Amino acid sequence: MSENKGLYIHIPFCVRKCPYCDFYSISDLSLKKDFIAALASEIQLRSDLRNRFDTIYFGGGTPSLIDPDDIEKILDLINKFFTITSDPEITIEINPGTVDQEYFSNIKSIGINRINLGIQSFQENKLKFLKRIHTAEKAEKTIDRAIKAAFKNIGLDLIYGLPGENMQTWIEDINAALDFFPSHLSCYMLTYEPGTKMYNDRKKGVITPLNEDVTADLFMATSRYLTESHGFSHYEISNFASSKTRKAIHTTKSIHNQKYWSGVPYLGLGPSAHSFDTKTRSWNLKDVKKYIEQLKIGKLPVLGKEILNCQQTTVEMVMLGLRTSHGVNFKKFKDLTGENFISYFKSITGDLELKAMGIMDKEHFHLTLKGMLFLDSITALFAGKIFKGEF
Numbered sequence: 001m002s003e004n005k006g007l008y009i010h011i012p013f014c015v016r017k018c019p020y021c022d023f024y025s026i027s028d029l030s031l032k033k034d035f036i037a038a039l040a041s042e043i044q045l046r047s048d049l050r051n052r053f054d055t056i057y058f059g060g061g062t063p064s065l066i067d068p069d070d071i072e073k074i075l076d077l078i079n080k081f082f083t084i085t086s087d088p089e090i091t092i093e094i095n096p097g098t099v100d101q102e103y104f105s106n107i108k109s110i111g112i113n114r115i116n117l118g119i120q121s122f123q124e125n126k127l128k129f130l131k132r133i134h135t136a137e138k139a140e141k142t143i144d145r146a147i148k149a150a151f152k153n154i155g156l157d158l159i160y161g162l163p164g165e166n167m168q169t170w171i172e173d174i175n176a177a178l179d180f181f182p183s184h185l186s187c188y189m190l191t192y193e194p195g196t197k198m199y200n201d202r203k204k205g206v207i208t209p210l211n212e213d214v215t216a217d218l219f220m221a222t223s224r225y226l227t228e229s230h231g232f233s234h235y236e237i238s239n240f241a242s243s244k245t246r247k248a249i250h251t252t253k254s255i256h257n258q259k260y261w262s263g264v265p266y267l268g269l270g271p272s273a274h275s276f277d278t279k280t281r282s283w284n285l286k287d288v289k290k291y292i293e294q295l296k297i298g299k300l301p302v303l304g305k306e307i308l309n310c311q312q313t314t315v316e317m318v319m320l321g322l323r324t325s326h327g328v329n330f331k332k333f334k335d336l337t338g339e340n341f342i343s344y345f346k347s348i349t350g351d352l353e354l355k356a357m358g359i360m361d362k363e364h365f366h367l368t369l370k371g372m373l374f375l376d377s378i379t380a381l382f383a384g385k386i387f388k389g390e391f
């Protein structure tokens with residue numbers, strides 16, 4: 001029997017755009033109704049009962065802007081037109097400031113069992129800099145509501161590395177999060193993505209980014225603090241799973257996100273969503289209006305498609321593997337390329353081991369914390385070698 005896939009649904013609405021965010025979303029909420037109708041059509045057009053999913057992930061955007069009745073309608077259609085395993089992980093991303101207590105009770109009653117809250121910080125000055133729509137008090141209240149609704153699998157997102165940040169302010173944020181005993185923490189380093197307002201502000205000199213050495217220290221300290229003092233597993237560069245949880249339902253790692261990092265196929269629905277079937281990558285239109293128009297005339301809203309050759313697939317596998325604590329699996333590499341990972345990359349991995357940036361065990365090669373700091377340049381070394389190769 002083939003592996004269970006992941007289903008991603010992109011909800012393309014936000015109350016307003018955060019200046020650092022490069023995910024696709026619009027703030028014209030009047031299109032919500034037409035969007036839900038279009039999403040329902042996309043599900044029917046892509047209907048395939050051979051597609052078996054054990055994870056469903058409502059991401060965005062701000063999925064919590066969608067009425068629970070509409071989420072239920074979408075889940076019913078997914079159950080009708082695809083095969084869903086008996087105990088799926090169903091996650092929804094929630095933005096504090098968009099939901100009340102009733103909302104949590106409602107989404108629980110329709111089967112959502114994992115909550116991911118975009119907290120980002122518990123400090124007003126940081127929330128203001130990030131132009132979040134919520135205050136620290138609202139963020140805390142929202143977590144309390146999720147706990148009160150008896151959600152056990154609760155993940156919190158935090159951002160660090162803001163201009164002027166230091167170890168003390170960052171550890172204060174982590175401690176504030178830990179006070180709620182989350183089952184999962186995502187700690188994202190602030191990045192300046194091309195096309196965002198913050199990227200332009202940085203270019204114009206309006207923002208002076210935090211010194212790289214300080215950012216690196218914050219990354220290392222986060223990992224050590226959460227793993228050594230609080231029993232978390234640092235399983236992906238930005239992600240931590242708790243082992244001391246409020247009786248987590250499955251594992252506390254995100255089953256859905258692990259599919260992305262280990263090359264498991266996934267189907268993406270909604271504007272800008274990507275899909276991957278191990279050989280082909282495709283992506284939907286990044287425009288809600290066009291997405292709705294296409295589906296109104298019965299057409300799939302696909303913008304592009306790429307058939308990956310063996311080298312591209314291998315680069316992806318190595319790049320995604322290096323993000324995780326497991327690293328790259330030698331057997332998978334051999335199955336894909338016919339090559340022996342250890343001898344093929346001997347000079348690169350040997351050099352990384354000497355610099356204490358990588359570790360080789362019997363089955364995997366993975367990066368150390370120090371190595372993860374240089375993930376992009378290390379990935380480029382592996383990619384360069386793969387693209388010069390013959391497989």
Ligand code: SF4
Pocket residue numbers: 013014016017018021022023025060061062095118
């Ligand atoms: S709420 Fe989330 S998805 Fe929306 S703009 Fe802000 S960071 Fe991006």
